[in-house]
Amino acid sequence: MKSTRKTKNAVRLSYSSITATEEKVYPISLVNDRPLVVVRRVDEEAKEEPILENEALDNEALENEVAFETTEEAPNMEQAQEQAFENEAKKEEAEPQEEAFFNYEPENAQESLDKEAFEQVQKQEPQKEEEIKLDPIQDEQKPKKKGFRLSLTEKRSLSGWLFVLPFVIGILFVYGPIIISSITFTFVDNKSIFSADGYEFVGFANYANVFKEYEWFSDTIVDAMQDLILQIPAIVIFSLFMAIILNQKMTGRAVFRAIFFLPVILSTGIIDALDVNSSLMDSMQNSQGGIDDNTGGEGAGGIVSALDIEMLLSNIKLGTDLVKIVTDLVNDIFDIVSRSGVQMLIFLSGLQSISPAIYESCEVEGASAWETFWKITLPMISPMILVNAVYTIIDLFTSADNRVMQAVFGGYGSVYYHDTNYAMAGVMMWLYIIIVLAVIVLVALLLKSVVFYQRRD
Amino acid sequence: METTKVKKETKNKIRVDFERAPLSVRLKQKFLSMDFLVNVVFKIFRFILLVGVSYVILYPYIAKIFASFMSISDFKDVTVILISKSPTLEQYKYIITDNGYFLALLNTFLLSLSVALIQTVVCALVAYGLAKFKFKGNNIIFFLVIFTMMVPQEALMYAMDTFFATFSKHNVIGMLLSSMGAIGEYGFENTMAPLYILSFLGLGFKNGLFIFMLRQFFKGVPDELEESAYVDGSSTMRTFFTIIIPLAIPMLVTVFIFSFAWTWTDDFYSTIFFDSTYEGAMKYMSDIAVVPESLEKYTNSGTSYANVYSSAITGTASILIILPLLIAYIFVQNKIVQGIERSGIVG
Numbered sequence: 001m002k003s004t005r006k007t008k009n010a011v012r013l014s015y016s017s018i019t020a021t022e023e024k025v026y027p028i029s030l031v032n033d034r035p036l037v038v039v040r041r042v043d044e045e046a047k048e049e050p051i052l053e054n055e056a057l058d059n060e061a062l063e064n065e066v067a068f069e070t071t072e073e074a075p076n077m078e079q080a081q082e083q084a085f086e087n088e089a090k091k092e093e094a095e096p097q098e099e100a101f102f103n104y105e106p107e108n109a110q111e112s113l114d115k116e117a118f119e120q121v122q123k124q125e126p127q128k129e130e131e132i133k134l135d136p137i138q139d140e141q142k143p144k145k146k147g148f149r150l151s152l153t154e155k156r157s158l159s160g161w162l163f164v165l166p167f168v169i170g171i172l173f174v175y176g177p178i179i180i181s182s183i184t185f186t187f188v189d190n191k192s193i194f195s196a197d198g199y200e201f202v203g204f205a206n207y208a209n210v211f212k213e214y215e216w217f218s219d220t221i222v223d224a225m226q227d228l229i230l231q232i233p234a235i236v237i238f239s240l241f242m243a244i245i246l247n248q249k250m251t252g253r254a255v256f257r258a259i260f261f262l263p264v265i266l267s268t269g270i271i272d273a274l275d276v277n278s279s280l281m282d283s284m285q286n287s288q289g290g291i292d293d294n295t296g297g298e299g300a301g302g303i304v305s306a307l308d309i310e311m312l313l314s315n316i317k318l319g320t321d322l323v324k325i326v327t328d329l330v331n332d333i334f335d336i337v338s339r340s341g342v343q344m345l346i347f348l349s350g351l352q353s354i355s356p357a358i359y360e361s362c363e364v365e366g367a368s369a370w371e372t373f374w375k376i377t378l379p380m381i382s383p384m385i386l387v388n389a390v391y392t393i394i395d396l397f398t399s400a401d402n403r404v405m406q407a408v409f410g411g412y413g414s415v416y417y418h419d420t421n422y423a424m425a426g427v428m429m430w431l432y433i434i435i436v437l438a439v440i441v442l443v444a445l446l447l448k449s450v451v452f453y454q455r456r457d
Numbered sequence: 458m459e460t461t462k463v464k465k466e467t468k469n470k471i472r473v474d475f476e477r478a479p480l481s482v483r484l485k486q487k488f489l490s491m492d493f494l495v496n497v498v499f500k501i502f503r504f505i506l507l508v509g510v511s512y513v514i515l516y517p518y519i520a521k522i523f524a525s526f527m528s529i530s531d532f533k534d535v536t537v538i539l540i541s542k543s544p545t546l547e548q549y550k551y552i553i554t555d556n557g558y559f560l561a562l563l564n565t566f567l568l569s570l571s572v573a574l575i576q577t578v579v580c581a582l583v584a585y586g587l588a589k590f591k592f593k594g595n596n597i598i599f600f601l602v603i604f605t606m607m608v609p610q611e612a613l614m615y616a617m618d619t620f621f622a623t624f625s626k627h628n629v630i631g632m633l634l635s636s637m638g639a640i641g642e643y644g645f646e647n648t649m650a651p652l653y654i655l656s657f658l659g660l661g662f663k664n665g666l667f668i669f670m671l672r673q674f675f676k677g678v679p680d681e682l683e684e685s686a687y688v689d690g691s692s693t694m695r696t697f698f699t700i701i702i703p704l705a706i707p708m709l710v711t712v713f714i715f716s717f718a719w720t721w722t723d724d725f726y727s728t729i730f731f732d733s734t735y736e737g738a739m740k741y742m743s744d745i746a747v748v749p750e751s752l753e754k755y756t757n758s759g760t761s762y763a764n765v766y767s768s769a770i771t772g773t774a775s776i777l778i779i780l781p782l783l784i785a786y787i788f789v790q791n792k793i794v795q796g797i798e799r800s801g802i803v804g
Contacts, residue, residue, distance in 0.1 A: 156590055159693040163586025164598055166579050167668075170658025171601055173630050174620070179608070182616035193615075242510070245503055258790040259511045265714070265786050266518075266779045269722035270743040274771050275517060337513050342666075345793070391666075398609035409611040422615050429612035436607060 186430055190423040206427045214415070216407070217428060221435065224403040227328075228396055228439075231336065234329055235392050236385060239340035243347035244377070264341030273400060339395060343388045350384035351377070379452040386447045390440055397436045404432055521772035525549065529755045532762040532769070548752070548773040555749030558777060561740040565721055566781075568649060568741065573716035575656040576664055577709055583659045584671030585697060589683070599672070606665030610725055618729050621651040630654075645730065649739070652726045662719050662726070667712045674708045675701065710792045721782055746774040 161168070185193060186207070192200035210217055246257055267275070329336070354377065362372045396402060400409070408428050409416045416425040460476040467473065477483075487493065525548050527541040534542065552558055587599050624645055625635035645651050655661045659668060678701060686696040702709070724743035731739070748756050748767050756767040 155693075157592035160586050160590025160592040160595070162693075163590065163697075164583050166657060167583045167598065167602070167659040169630075170655070170660045171598075174654065174658055175605065175660050178613050178616045178620050181620060182613050185616065245507065248503075250500070250503070254791065256507050256511060258787070259514055261790060261793060262514060262786070265718040265782060266722070268719050270724035270746055271722050271775050271779060273724055274746055274775050334513055334517070337510055394607055398607070400611070405609060405611060409614070416611075416614075426612070426615075429609070433608060433612065440607070 182426055183430065185423050186426040188423055190421050193422050206423050207431075210424065210427050210431065214424065214428075220403050220407050221432065224397075225439075227403065228393070230325060230328060231332065231396060232389060232392050232443075234332075234336050235340050235343060235396075236388050238336055239343035239388065240347050240381070240385070242340065243344045243351060244373075246344070247348060247351045260344060261341050263338035264345070267338045335401075339392070339399075342395070343392060346388055346391070347381065347384055350381045354380045382447075382451040383453060386444065386451050389443055389447055393436065393440050393443060397432075397439075404428070408432075518776070521769075521776050524769040525773035525776055527769060529762075529766055532766045548770055549777070551749035551751045552745060552770070552774050552777060555751055556745040556747065556774070557740050558745055561742050561745050562781065564739050565742040568652075569717045569720040572652060572656050572661065572720045573713050575653065576659075576661050576667065576716045577713045579657060579659045580664055580667040580712060581671055581702070581705065581709060582697075584668045585675050585701060587668070588672045588675035589678075589680075602659075602665050602668045604665075605660060606663070606669070610662065614725075614729055617651075621645045621654075621730065624651075647731055647739075649726070649730060651730050655726075661716070662723060663715070667716065671705070671708060671712060674705060678704060707792060707795045710789070711795075714786075714789055714793055718782055718786075722778065742778045746771050746778065 184199070187201055187203060188199040188206075189202045190206075192198070242260065246253065246260065358376055358380075359372065362376060367375070397404075399405065406414070408414055408425050415421050415428065460478055463475055463477045465473050465475075478486075523540065526544045526546070528543050528545040528547065530543055531541045583602070587595060587602070622645065624631035626632075652661065656664075682700055682704075683696050686700050687693075691699070721742060723741075727741045727743050731741075748770050752770060756763050756770070
């Protein structure tokens with residue numbers, strides 16, 4: 001074993017000796033008359049100059065460096081570089097020769113090798129190899145890399161800006177001005193918006209007027225809030241429930257998924273607007289023999305009549321408030337279902353990201369499905385609940401069939417179209433947006449204290 | 458317990474000898490256990506629930522479809538429920554001819570396709586910048602993205618209208634464009650160009666949501682992928698287009714579908730940038746949802762059934778509007794779920 005290792009090393013050594021002898025022949029020998037044989041160098045310098053072993057690696061750059069070092073009386077840089085170039089050039093020519101040497105050189109090297117020195121070299125070898133690996137990086141690449149890294153961070157942040165550039169331009173030159181002019185309208189006398197003479201600023205008069213001239217506004221906001229307090233949990237819970245069911249394996253899952261996400265694609269924009277003003281659904285329900293409950297529910301009222309439930313619940317002697325809550329939810333069922341599409345998608349993605357291994361181990365430990373839901377699914381999905389709650393608030397507040405939006409921007413009798421009071425509509429909208437922001441921050445803070453974040457690495 | 462010896466050979470030619478309990482015992486064990494019962498009850502309950510909710514979702518569409526075949530006499534007749542007594546196609550016929558359905562279809566298709574493409578690409582770029590690069594102001598820009606989601610578009614209706622109507626007067630971009638002769642002296646009038654501008658700047662309808670979704674997706678892509686690309690000497694843009702984009706295809710498809718569908722049914726931008734009464738104005742899908750001239754004689758009477766009839770007509774129009782979308786949806790609905798499932802959106 002040892003012998004083979006020796007010969008292996010000897011091969012490497014002899015290889016380096018070849019390059020060294022060649023160095024002797026070429027310019028280096030001009031500087032330094034001594035014949036450069038590796039054995040002698042091992043003798044003399046192995047202890048202080050472990051880099052010598054570098055020659056074993058056929059790293060050209062390193063060889064040049066070593067050649068440089070062996071000369072000891074280093075000539076100026078230019079000369080050294082010239083030498084290096086010449087070295088390289090000659091070596092390329094000499095390469096086949098090298099291979100020829102390779103075959104018989106080992107014995108030669110071993111003969112000429114001082115055995116003690118060889119053993120020393122071998123002992124030091126592990127250390128040396130480390131140094132060899134570290135040194136070239138430090139000497140050659142590190143300064144280069146350092147410079148690259150510096151420019152890299154700059155480059156990265158620059159290209160980051162480049163990527164978001166469209167949006168930044170949009171904010172600066174389009175969205176920003178639009179927002180500013182929209183806010184400006186709220187401080188301007190409404191009549192002056194349409195006149196050519198320019199705007200007539202009235203300060204906060206419009207804001208004061210909201211509560212004087214439009215008393216219904218504050219009531220509407222309160223009503224809208226009440227609706228939302230009901231609808232937000234309903235939508236989030238419903239979509240979570242449905243996502244869990246749609247995540248289970250069953251026949252016809254694809255069909256049900258397709259149906260459940262249908263409103264996301266279809267119930268928007270013009271279709272939504274048409275449904276809001278449509279009297280078709282009501283008449284359909286009426287002709288089906290349902291009771292005209294005047295709740296304006298869009299469809300679905302045919303399944304469960306709100307009045308029936310109301311009677312049922314009041315017979316059980318539940319409080320009238322609770323009855324109202326339940327009937328409201330039943331009336332809104334189409335709204336709730338059609339608004340939970342995106343939330344369902346988000347929950348589905350969250351459920352998919354929970355590792356099945358956790359469920360498996362739960363099953364092994366004997367946890368029931370009920371326990372698994374409360375201990376695993378709910379905590380793991382809680383970040384999604386936050387996302388969905390915020391999304392639902394935004395979606396409900398900004399939807400066209402929201403009470404406030406109807407009153408301000410809806411069709412007949414609205415502030416915007418009927419009164420054409422753009423200033424007042426702006427005031428209402430911005431007050432509304434501030435309230436929405438406050439609600440979102442409040443909900444986000446509330447939920448954030450409950451949300452469980454899985455530690456990811 | 459009586460048992461019978463059975464010899465069986467499986468598909469893979471493995472012979473098995475075993476003792477088997479009689480059929481009645483086996484059936485009892487299988488079907489009379491509590492587990493089975495619970496399972497069956499649960500499955501039935503789940504199925505009923507799913508069918509019920511599906512019915513709630515589909516009911517408006519079903520009602521519209523049935524009503525679309527009704528004639529005016531069916532609305533006068535109280536006994537008519539869903540199934541028409543004198544079915545007719547005149548609602549479809551007049552919407553297609555009077556309201557110029559096919560022209561609107563073509564226009565809307567071209568508009569939706571281009572807008573959806575632009576929005577997908579721009580949102581992907583912005584989202585990638587926000588997700589993978591740390592620079593000063595990153596968080597501010599992300600907040601602004603969320604802010605654009607929060608402001609209802611109606612709130613900016615008038616401001617947006619005047620902004621684009623006076624685009625060449627008060628805006629750097631507008632001045633640039635008008636000096637190039639691209640737009641008129643004042644700004645845009647009766648053109649969808651503002652929508653394209655908004656799309657190019659990531660400010661279109663619900664683009665904040667798209668950016669948010671894509672950002673979450675890109676955050677889930679391991680950094681090592683890009684780092685190895687950078688080490689191999691790939692530029693940032695090249696890395697984005699050759700490594701990140703192929704990975705993000707399912708998510709991009711989802712965003713594209715949303716963008717396409719929402720532009721298709723859009724009635725906001727086409728009304729504020731567009732005066733559809735203007736002579737020679739481009740017709741879009743939102744413009745065909747009106748009572749056709751040939752049917753106005755029935756709906757103008759002011760009676761309650763006339764109102765229902767006009768609702769039925771707009772319902773028919775909305776069926777015609779969503780029909781192409783619906784056909785496309787059947788083919789791509791799998792992709793939507795896939796895209797979101799793989800995104801791993803995590804707050």
